[in-house]
Amino acid sequence: MPLFLFVTFLLSHVTFSQQRAALNWGKIPFELEKQYDINDSIAVRVDQFKFYVQALNEDKQHHIHLIDAAEQESWQWTSPIAPMQIGIQAAIQTAGVFIGELDPINGMYWAWNTGFISVKCVGEVIHTKKETSQKFEYHLGGYQAPFACIKAIPGSGTQLNCDLSLWFKAILHTETQDWLIMQPSEESLAIFELFMASLHYDQ
Amino acid sequence: MTNKVLFLILLSVLFISATWNWQQTLQKWPAPIQIKTVYASKASFELGRALFYDPILSVDSSISCASCHLSFTAFTHVDHPTSHGIADRIGKRNAPGLFNLAWRQNFHWDGGVTSLTGQAINPLTHPDEMGETLQHILLKLNRHPNYAAFFKRIYKQKQIESWMLLDALQQFTIALVSKDSYYDKVMQGKASFSIQQAKGFALFEQHCNHCHTAPLFYSNRFEINGLVIDTSDLGRYEITGLPADREKFRVPTLRNISYSFPYMHDGRFKSLKEVLRHYGQKLQLNDPQQKDLIAFLKTLTDSTFLTNPRFQYHTLTP
Structure with a gap:
């Protein structure tokens, strides 16, 4: 019996691991409020960048974590070893849970349309030659089909890499560039898909 | 002694009858959707x-x-x-x-x-x-x-x-x-409708109960309320983005309706009479019928609440 309890104790602990998010601009660490060149005429400055990850473990706990580029301590967290997704499960979004990572003061809750923003990114696109700039604001989220911005992160591992240069280069290649996307729509889903493509795991 | 026994039997019958009616009414209420949290006290x-x-x-x-x-x-x-x-x-x-x-x-x-x-x-x-x-x-x-x-x-x-x-x-x-209106008392067998209220109740069951379903006189649905189109407020569409939801608004409860004026999502109707005039045309209700319906709707007022x-x-x- 003591052996059984010991094994159970061990199993309940080895299922968790330390996770880390590496936010990069290409090969260099990403910094908020820093101007990054995309090409010889366009640069980007990001002032706010945060996103939710959720471990899809089968227990009944909500393993939700908010990664905020402005809070370095949020780049590391403990999570069950389980498939991870960007965004929060619809059932949790509609259940009226507002504790911890889901506190509305984190600025990720949509009051007018129950739900949480999965990815928030705010800043400016700067046209370096014209010396003009364009503010952008992406609030990508929503749990209702067909525009739900919730998706599993391919692969697995302990370090989640996010390359913002890949994301913004892809955005600039899109045909319609809508810089203010703050509600679920076809456009928000398209930008969210591009964000997903900027993520990959390192073992 | 015999009188005492008869009185007790009568009292028991009345109590059982009242309880039975009350339980019947309670049973009609669906299970709540929103629940109290562990901090309820x-x-x-x-x-x-x-x-x-x-x-x-x-x-x-x-x-x-x-x-x-x-x-x-x-x-x-x-x-x-x-x-x-x-x-x-x-x-x-x-x-x-x-x-x-x-x-x-x-x-x-x-x-x-x-x-x-x-x-x-x-x-x-x-x-x-x-x-x-x-x-x-x-x-x-x-x-x-x-x-x-x-x-x-x-x-x-x-x-x-x-x-x-x-x-x-x-x-x-x-x-x-709120569940202690005159209507509730009628359903519990503690009161009865007047002739006009009863006529109104019959009209209500025929024309309104489908959306404003008793006992809540409400349903978790969104409907086009037939008002003149106001493009500044597209209702449910603003939430779902689905074309089918354009100009749909939540079906409100009719309990305490005579106290919750003005009516509709933008409060455009000041009185029940105006509301009934709007729906009366669609439902082909004549003036006396509209009055009967209003008489019934007033029974949904819960003064205790x-x-x-x-x-x-x-x-x-x-």
Whole structure:
């Protein structure tokens, strides 16, 4: 019996691991409020960048974590070893849970349309030659089909890499560039898909 | 001795009959959708009640939740067609009555909020309503001489957090239950309809019950209410983005309807007569029939609820 309890104790602990998010601009660490060149005429400055990850473990706990580029301590967290997704499960979004990572003061809750923003990114696109700039604001989220911005992160591992240069280069290649996307729509889903493509795991 | 036995038998029959009727009515009520949290208690109810009546929740401490949701008018607002916020700002939708909220799937005219706990965030933070931020409300509450102690007693934490504020408000609003109208008494066998009310009830069952389903006189549906199209408010469409939801609005409850004027999502009709004139054309109801229907609708007034001191102004004393 003591052996059984010991094994159970061990199993309940080895299922968790330390996770880390590496936010990069290409090969260099990403910094908020820093101007990054995309090409010889366009640069980007990001002032706010945060996103939710959720471990899809089968227990009944909500393993939700908010990664905020402005809070370095949020780049590391403990999570069950389980498939991870960007965004929060619809059932949790509609259940009226507002504790911890889901506190509305984190600025990720949509009051007018129950739900949480999965990815928030705010800043400016700067046209370096014209010396003009364009503010952008992406609030990508929503749990209702067909525009739900919730998706599993391919692969697995302990370090989640996010390359913002890949994301913004892809955005600039899109045909319609809508810089203010703050509600679920076809456009928000398209930008969210591009964000997903900027993520990959390192073992 | 025989008289005493007969009296006791009669009393038992009356009691069983009354209980049977009451249970029948109760059985018709569906299971609540919104549930009380683990913090439900008399203390959390009183805390939520005090917060509901406290203008500290608005940015300039000028209005409270009760400013648009008065107990005497079924927790709605009868002075303006639409909500009246800080600095005389006027919103775009009519403030709905607050009662029987536990049975609602979603909230607001467009159903944009799916939990009673989260509902309060909208009026608290809307610039045309209370215009506050949750951060600032928490700052004010944490500095308040009474609130910190009351919150700590219930939630066992030194610092007040948003979830506690929302939970406390929910403890009050979920307790606003209205089920003691004249209609309920008739259903329980304690009263009977007049001829006009009975005619109105028959018309109601024929034409209205499909959407305003008894006993809640409400349904968790969104319907086109047949009003002249107003492109500034597309209702449910603004939430779902689905073309089929354009100009659809939540079906409101008809309980306490004679106290919750003005009517419709934008408060355009001041009286039940005007509402019945609008629907009367569609339903082909003549004038006497409209009057019968109004006579029935008035039986849905729950005076016990409207005047219940337990739901009225309250402040916390240490």
